[in-house]
Amino acid sequence: MKPRNKRIIFVVLALVMVGAASALISKAMKGNLAYLHTPEEVLTGKVPKGSTFRLGGLVKEGSFKRSETELEARFVVTDNRGNEITVVTNKILPDLFKEGKSQVSRGKMGDDGLFYADEVLAKHDSEYMPAELKDVLDKEHMRAPANVDGSEIKAMTGQKS
Amino acid sequence: MYPLNMKINWFKYSAPMNFYPLAGKLIPIFWLLAIALIGLGLYWGFFKTADILNDQKQYYRIIYVHVASAWMAMWLYAVMVAWAMIGLIFNTRLSFMMASATAVTGTVMTVIALVTGAIWGKTSWGTWWDWDPKLTTFLILLFIYIGYIALQSAIDDTRRSDKASALLALVGLAIVPVIYYAVNCPDPNECASLHQESSLKRVESNILIGMLVTTLGFWMYSFATILMRARNIILERERNTSWVSKLEEVNR
Numbered sequence: 001m002k003p004r005n006k007r008i009i010f011v012v013l014a015l016v017m018v019g020a021a022s023a024l025i026s027k028a029m030k031g032n033l034a035y036l037h038t039p040e041e042v043l044t045g046k047v048p049k050g051s052t053f054r055l056g057g058l059v060k061e062g063s064f065k066r067s068e069t070e071l072e073a074r075f076v077v078t079d080n081r082g083n084e085i086t087v088v089t090n091k092i093l094p095d096l097f098k099e100g101k102s103q104v105s106r107g108k109m110g111d112d113g114l115f116y117a118d119e120v121l122a123k124h125d126s127e128y129m130p131a132e133l134k135d136v137l138d139k140e141h142m143r144a145p146a147n148v149d150g151s152e153i154k155a156m157t158g159q160k161s
Numbered sequence: 162m163y164p165l166n167m168k169i170n171w172f173k174y175s176a177p178m179n180f181y182p183l184a185g186k187l188i189p190i191f192w193l194l195a196i197a198l199i200g201l202g203l204y205w206g207f208f209k210t211a212d213i214l215n216d217q218k219q220y221y222r223i224i225y226v227h228v229a230s231a232w233m234a235m236w237l238y239a240v241m242v243a244w245a246m247i248g249l250i251f252n253t254r255l256s257f258m259m260a261s262a263t264a265v266t267g268t269v270m271t272v273i274a275l276v277t278g279a280i281w282g283k284t285s286w287g288t289w290w291d292w293d294p295k296l297t298t299f300l301i302l303l304f305i306y307i308g309y310i311a312l313q314s315a316i317d318d319t320r321r322s323d324k325a326s327a328l329l330a331l332v333g334l335a336i337v338p339v340i341y342y343a344v345n346c347p348d349p350n351e352c353a354s355l356h357q358e359s360s361l362k363r364v365e366s367n368i369l370i371g372m373l374v375t376t377l378g379f380w381m382y383s384f385a386t387i388l389m390r391a392r393n394i395i396l397e398r399e400r401n402t403s404w405v406s407k408l409e410e411v412n413r
Contacts, residue, residue: 003163004250004251007249007250008250010249011246011249011250011331012327014331014332014379015246015331015334017204018332018334019335019338020329022335022336022337022339023333023338025335025336025339026339026342029294029339035292035293035294035354035355035360072286075229082206086234092287093285093287094285094286094287094288095218095284095285096217096285096286096287097287098216098218102217104355119287119288120287121286121287121288121291121355122285122286122287123286123355123357124216124217124285124286124355124357125216125358125363126357126358126359126360126361126362126363126364127214127215127216127363127364128214128217128221128224128363128364128368129214129215129363129365130210130211130213130215130365131211131213131214
């Protein structure tokens with residue numbers, strides 16, 4: 001066998017192995033355990049007691065309450081499948097923190113069944129739609145189409161072209 | 162230059178002696194394209210798009226630099242590995258030189274993506290950094306780039322350093338698909354990350370234009386800087402050859 005062919009086989013084999021490694025890492029990282037726990041996992045006791053972890057989920061609509069005397073705020077994190085955990089925090093909440101939106105908070109479960117968070121982060125999704133356009137679409141009970149033509153947006157938002 | 166009916170011998174340019182002047186001619190073209198495209202992309206992104214999005218305010222506009230640099234960081238890694246593999250198989254000097262020239266621009270792109278991401282993260286998520294899968298794997302990409310450059314400069318014998326670093330680059334390729342696919346899950350309840358899904362499906366078309374044109378501009382910038390660096394590497398490695406000693410810029 002020519003040395004060059006040997007080298008080609010070596011490189012192809014290496015590539016196959018790298019591909020396999022990559023697939024395995026990706027698969028391992030799909031599991032939620034890598035980064036955060038859902039309310040369901042916490043309620044079914046899959047999270048060790050007293051450990052610090054990240055709790056991910058949506059902020060339940062109408063659940064946000066701020067204390068009148070202290071800095072403390074409370075809200076309910078839900079997975080929209082009936083699993084809910086109340087979060088207590090006295091930290092500054094990020095700009096994007098909103099009811100109905102995703103959040104990730106880090107802290108511990110207290111003995112009283114409340115989650116005491118040291119840090120609350122807001123997630124944002126991969127949607128980049130002008131606010132006015134979204135309102136129009138929502139009013140018409142339409143989902144935003146996958147690719148909206150630029151001229152329509154300009155017409156709706158009154159933007160100069 | 163060449164009559165149209167004449168075949169161009171591409172292998173001619175795998176010799177550093179012939180590649181050097183060709184790269185010199187291409188560099189100004191890529192610089193011009195880079196400036197024009199980045200200028201157009203950023204202009205479009207800043208003046209032709211909405212100020213306020215559904216959930217984000219003006220600061221979302223860092224997306225044009227962030228996405229372009231992140232894409233280029235991953236793409237340049239693939240390009241670097243391709244050059245390294247060609248070098249390993251065919252033992253061509255120029256491929257290794259191109260691989261190491263690509264590594265530095267790739268590192269710069271990775272740093273830009275991480276820094277703009279941190280700024281964006283502070284304003285939108287509420288934190289500069291978090292050990293989220295996407296952020297962590299991207300940091301690993303930076304370390305692999307730095308490791309590649311370090312390994313290359315740690316071994317004095319260029320033939321050995323080229324081969325060793327090419328192998329490292331090949332193994333490190335495993336991280337690129339992980340960055341891209343690992344955190345992409347459509348259900349926000351299940352998404353085990355802080356970073357959003359990487360999807361262009363719900364991006365308004367003017368924002369998309371800004372992103373894509375800027376990315377193209379970053380790509381042209383990468384071509385220009387990689388070719389410039391490759392020319393320097395050629396001069397350094399071939400300094401004892403007669404064609405280099407005859408170059409005008411060397412004899413000045």
